Amino acid sequence: MLLGGRELLHGVVPATLAGALGELPGEIRFSLPLAGRTTIGVGGRADCLIAPQTIDSMVGAIQLCRRHKVRHMLLGAGSNLLFSDQGYRGVLISTERLMGSVIDGETVNVSCGEPLAALLFAVGRVGVRTLDFLVGIPGRLGGAIAMNAGIPAQSIGDIVQRVTVLSPRGEVQSIGVEECRFVYRGSAIRNERLPVLSAQLCLSGGTFDRDALLAERRTRQPLAARSAGSTFKNPPGLFAGRLIEEAGLKGFRVGMAKVSEQHANFIVNLGGAQSAEISEIIDIVRQKVYKRFRILLELEIEVVDQ
Ligand SMILES: Cc1cc2nc3c(=O)[nH]c(=O)nc-3n(C[C@H](O)[C@H](O)[C@H](O)COP(=O)(O)OP(=O)(O)OC[C@H]3O[C@@H](n4cnc5c(N)ncnc54)[C@H](O)[C@@H]3O)c2cc1C
Numbered sequence: 001m002l003l004g005g006r007e008l009l010h011g012v013v014p015a016t017l018a019g020a021l022g023e024l025p026g027e028i029r030f031s032l033p034l035a036g037r038t039t040i041g042v043g044g045r046a047d048c049l050i051a052p053q054t055i056d057s058m059v060g061a062i063q064l065c066r067r068h069k070v071r072h073m074l075l076g077a078g079s080n081l082l083f084s085d086q087g088y089r090g091v092l093i094s095t096e097r098l099m100g101s102v103i104d105g106e107t108v109n110v111s112c113g114e115p116l117a118a119l120l121f122a123v124g125r126v127g128v129r130t131l132d133f134l135v136g137i138p139g140r141l142g143g144a145i146a147m148n149a150g151i152p153a154q155s156i157g158d159i160v161q162r163v164t165v166l167s168p169r170g171e172v173q174s175i176g177v178e179e180c181r182f183v184y185r186g187s188a189i190r191n192e193r194l195p196v197l198s199a200q201l202c203l204s205g206g207t208f209d210r211d212a213l214l215a216e217r218r219t220r221q222p223l224a225a226r227s228a229g230s231t232f233k234n235p236p237g238l239f240a241g242r243l244i245e246e247a248g249l250k251g252f253r254v255g256m257a258k259v260s261e262q263h264a265n266f267i268v269n270l271g272g273a274q275s276a277e278i279s280e281i282i283d284i285v286r287q288k289v290y291k292r293f294r295i296l297l298e299l300e301i302e303v304v305d306q
Contacts, residue, residue, distance in 0.1 A: 010030045010031065010047045010048050011031075011047025011048070011089050011090070012047060012070060012071065012089045012090055013030075013047050013048045013070060013090070013091060014068060014070070016068070017064060017065070017068040017070055017091075018030070018048065020064050021048070021050050021061055021064060021091070024050070024052060024053075024057040024060050024061055024064075025052065025053040025054055025057045026050055026051050026052040026053040026054075026057050026061075026097060027050070027051045027053075027097075028048065028049070028050045028051075029048070029049045029050075030047065030048050031045045031046075031047065032045060032046050032048075032049045032092075033045050034046055034078075034083045034087060034088065037049070037075065037078045037092075037094075038078035038079070038081050038082075038083060038228070039077065039078060039079040039138055039226060039227065039228055039229075040081075040082060040226050040227055040228040040267075040269050040273075040278070041226040041269050041273070042082070042083065042085070042269060042273055042274060042275040042278060043082075043083030043084065043085065043087060043088070043275055044083070044084060044085050044086045044087030044088075044275075044306075045087040045088075046083075046087055046088040046090075046091075046092045047087070047088065047089055047090060047091065048090070048091045048092070049075070049091070049092040049093075049094055050091060050092070050093055050094065051094040051095075051096050051097050052093065052095075052097065052098065053097050054098075055098060055111070055112075055197050055198070058093060058095070058098060058112075058195070058197065059166055059172065059197070061091070061093050062093060062166055062195055063170055065090075065091050065093075066170070070090055070091060071089065071090030071091070072090050072091040072092070072093055073088070073090065073091075073092055073093070073193075073304070074092075074093050074095065074112075074142060074143075074146075074195055074196075075092045075093065075094045075095070076094075076095055076112075076113070076139055076140035076141075076142050076143030076144075077115065077138055077139050077140045077143060079137075079138040079139050079143070079228060079229060080139065080143060080147055080228055080229060080300070080301050080302055081228065081301065081302050081304055082228060082275060082278060082279070082301050082302070082303045082304065083275060083304050084275050084276075084303075084304065084305060084306040085274050085275045085276055086306035087306060088304060088306065089306055093195075094113075095112045095113030095140055095142050096113055096140075097113060098111045098112050098113030098114075099111055099113050099114045099115070099118065100114060101114050101118075101119050101122050101123075103122070103123065103126060103128075103203070106202065106203050106204050107161060107200050107201065107202055107203060108122075108123060108200070108201050108203055109198060109199075109200050110141045110198060110199055110200075110201060111141065111197075111198050112140065112141050112142035112195075112196045112197055112198055112199075113140050113141070113142065114140060114141045115138075115139075115140050116134045116137050116138070116139055116140070116141070116144055116149075117138075119131065119134075119141065120132065120134060120135060120210075123203060128203050129207040129208065129210065130159070130202075130203055130204065130205045130206065130207055130208075131159070131201070131203070132207065132208040132209075132210040132213065133150060133151050133153060133154045133208045133213065134149065134150070134156065135208075135210050135213050135214055135217075136213065136214055136217040136223075137149050137150075137229075138229075141196070141198075141199060142195075142196040144156050145157075145160065145163060145180070145187065145189060145196050145199055146187060146189050146190040146196065147185055147186065147187075147190060148182045148183065148184070148185055148186055148187050149185075151213070153208075154206075154208075155182065155184075155185075156201075157177065157180060157182025157187065158182075158205075159201045159202045159203075159205065160177050160180060160182070160199055160200075160201060160202075161176075161177065161199075161200045161201065161202050162174050162175065162176060162177070162199065162200045163175050163177075163180055163189065163196055163198075163199045163200075164196070164197045164198045164199065165189065165194045165195060165196055165197060166194070166195045166197060167194070168192075168194075172197065184233065185233055185300050220262065220263055221262065221263050221266060222260040222261075222262040222263060222266050222268050225260070225266075225268035225269065225270070226268065226269040227260070227266045227267060227268045227269065228267075228301045229266065229300070229301070230265045230266065230300045230301075231265055231266065231267050231282060231285075231299065231300060231301055232244075232265055232285075232286075232297040232298060232299060232300055233297070233298045233299070233300045235295050235297070235298075238295070239265075240265045240297055241263055241264040241265035241266075242264075243289050243292075243293055243295060243297070244259065244264035244265060244285055244289060244297075245264040246292070246293075247285070247288045247289050247291075247292045247293075248288075249264060249284075249285055249288060249289075250264045252281065252284070252285075253270075254277045254278075254280045254281050254284075255273060255274060255277035256269065256270045256271055256272050256273035256274070256277060257269060257270065257273040257274075257277040257278045257280075257281055258270055258281075259281060259285065267281050267282070279303065282299070282303075285297065
């Protein structure tokens with residue numbers, strides 16, 4: 001197909017871009033089903049997914065997409081994302097191969113693709129318990145920073161010292177915590193779509209009871225089912241799950257998607273759910289909660305358009 005003089009072999013990805021991405025160290029796939037790339041297990045196919053082998057090739061992939069003006073997006077563990085049944089038109093840049101962390105005194109330098117569980121294991125081996133508040137959050141470092149992941153007592157933004165990002169002008173920059181502008185489940189990094197390459201976290205501070213936190217998760221959250229975690233942010237001073245429950249929506253089902261009986265802020269995929277079914281539940285929940293409490297729930301999960 002020719003569009004604006006460009007030959008498009010893979011959705012919106014021109015053949016020249018596909019070729020150049022393919023030259024970078026890493027793995028490249030085309031027309032890849034997204035269901036296996038997200039914890040909720042839905043979504044059509046992505047035009048292209050590249051998993052760079054090195055930070056340099058990640059930077060190269062982003063620069064190439066920017067130069068070709070092709071839509072692209074960073075993908076961590078996919079634990080906060082709802083892709084459409086029509087898939088993703090553009091290039092997903094997965095950080096799955098960019099793992100690792102190095103402890104340096106009171107800090108740890110972490111690569112963007114490091115799973116939080118691996119980070120906790122690495123610091124736990126040297127007796128550090130200050131990151132244990134992240135236990136059970138199934139993300140990778142870059143996604144956790146973009147989302148300012150955490151629990152009510154603490155979020156990752158509270159322990160970030162510096163973040164290395166790729167600026168819109170294409171420079172690798174180290175930014176301080178103020179520039180990250182962390183807020184409850186968000187940051188300037190997410191709003192401005194700044195790619196996180198790595199970050200330096202502080203290892204000193206308060207500790208957490210890891211076993212108690214895990215036990216609480218196991219009793220309160222539907223961990224055996226596929227989900228994207230909390231669907232909505234908690235409104236100030238309130239709990240989204242309680243509002244949904246009081247609106248009578250616990251167990252509400254559309255097709256193979258359902259409001260969890262265990263935790264009403266989780267929507268679970270019972271097996272083979274469509275993204276559209278999950279979106280329908282989201283719309284109905286928002287309408288019913290608004291009608292009952294005059295509170296408009298704000299999404300915590302990110303809905304990614306085709
Ligand atoms: C069972 C379950 C429990 C959960 N519990 C919690 C919880 O207690 N607290 C909490 O905060 N969250 C929770 N979550 C949600 C989710 O795990 C977090 O938001 C997590 O930090 C997302 O990380 P990720 O790597 O999966 O990001 P993804 O879902 O892959 O991406 C999320 C966003 O981050 C961006 N992103 C990814 N990598 C980068 C990068 N390198 N640079 C810049 N942007 C990037 C993506 O483009 C996207 O906008 C839970 C999810 C599940 C499924």
